[in-house]
Amino acid sequence: MTAVAVRDLDLDLDAFEGPFDLLLTLVLKDELELGDVEVASVVAAFVERFAERDAADLEACGEFLVLIAALLELKARALFPDEENSPFEELDPEEAAGELAERLALYRRFKAAAEWLEDRLAAESDRYFRLGPAPLQPVVERPLPPQDPAALAAALRALAAEPPEPSLRHLALQFPPVSVFLERFRAVLRRRPRFVFDHEVRSLSRVEQAVAFLALLELRKGGEVKLGQAAPFEPITVWNAA
């Protein structure tokens, strides 16, 4: 599978149906809410496609990993905007890979369970029963015995209680801070009106490239830069929008 195949990867998600390439474009243009995109389904689609092929290059995998990592980070930041205070845990790559595999496996199980339910529903489609009370049935009163007003006060107190801290264990993959790249790109744009993204990140690791891509999306979202690309997966040119 080449980069072209990654681009053409067909997705059938709740929020989006079409090639992976178009998904990325829509996210880039702020036309698709990342919070609604099931990243796990994208990964599952890729793994299935990958397993079908006899010959494939690891370039495609790398390409995919970079893009999916950027999507994940962007989504995490959308869910927890206060990045500086996010208690992201340190995880070594081995642990992170294990956790990712576990999450994927869990999700696959529930996907399989959903399929089982769907089949069951189809098999039961000729079973009809009455919903609700029988006709000619007098309405039954449901009297309540005396109640304690203290229960009402307790219920409201519970609603006013501070919510527990949300667990972030599921977002435990560690990335270098996006702010590093935000500052770096801003500095570059102070020196010259435009630069080619791919040249700027060529020497970086895959993970760093992913975060850099994310920083680019953030700058685009904030209206600081304009992006141009001759065709999907061609080099991205970045202009200062100010």
Place this chain on the structure above:
Amino acid sequence: MERGMSLRLVENPVDRLARTIEALLVIAPGPLSVDELAAAAEDDAERVETALGLLASRYREGRSGIVLEHVASGYAFRAAREAAEACARLVERPVQRGLSQAALETLAIVVYLGPVSRPEIARIRGVAADSAVAGLVERGLIAEAGREQDGGAVRYRTTPLFERVFGLSSLSELPRLDDLAADSAELRARLEEVAGRRGA
């Protein structure tokens, strides 16, 4: 025996229609007219009436616990009279001891902040309040109290029955929540703020 076998094989078509009508009546939420039965069974009204006659003799008092009843709006199954006491024991189940968590929260919001609308309740609870509100209205503990503004959402307040059930001679006897907020506006603001952070 031979004869019996062949008779079963060449089934009387009215028997089949009668079974279809049994099926329709057992799932119907209300009485069905001859025309409604004929339309659903895709058969003609006259044959439906013949089949209903067959069913009336089968589902009758003394012979079956299910009785076919003809009321103004059509036909429906009901329980036989001989089973009336058992049916009464079934429907008059022991009174429920309390309210569900969803009902209690909804009621507490109406009591302390009322009148409030369903969208306001949903915002504070973080989940839709439709069925909880409907349940409390059905029990007579809350009632409609006008709309938010022209064309706005319906608001709810508590009823005199609520005060009786909770042993209050007036709402001023409710346990105080002074430690949470000075007045109901402040309480509402606090609840909405917490709900916003609870997210979900």
Place this chain on the structure above:
Amino acid sequence: MERGMSLRLVENPVDRLARTIEALLVIAPGPLSVDELAAAAEDDAERVETALGLLASRYREGRSGIVLEHVASGYAFRAAREAAEACARLVERPVQRGLSQAALETLAIVVYLGPVSRPEIARIRGVAADSAVAGLVERGLIAEAGREQDGGAVRYRTTPLFERVFGLSSLSELPRLDDLAADSAELRARLEEVAGRRGA
């Protein structure tokens, strides 16, 4: 004739109990357990089961338009399958129509992990579960089951209607989650194996 008359007068007491059970089942809004039937009929559970056996042979597919079904940990009447088309013309099946993939996955998570909250569902599916949960609540397939803790998220569980719609006699009929898909070690091994082959 004389003989037949006297036989009818000295009725088998199980027949009378069976008629009472018919009456209870035809008015019940949902499935009734043996214990509920026994309590309402003021009879013992063993005899209720005998009577249910009698009714099961009478109300079965092919013989009657009404079918006695063991479902959702209880017994209920439903329409015979042969009348499904007529039933479809009479009523819609709003509960089952158009359950999206998101709804089915959310339902699967509630079935196996319930009571479970929206944030927990979102964590497993990787997307916000708000609209899927709201849709399932509206259909009556899941319902609120308290909160995680004070101020915590509302948790959900499946309803008896869920078991009924999916024709499960109890939740134990569901396949074991572990049997449904490869476990994480297996998945990881497969990923590594594929990667190794590609790399070679």
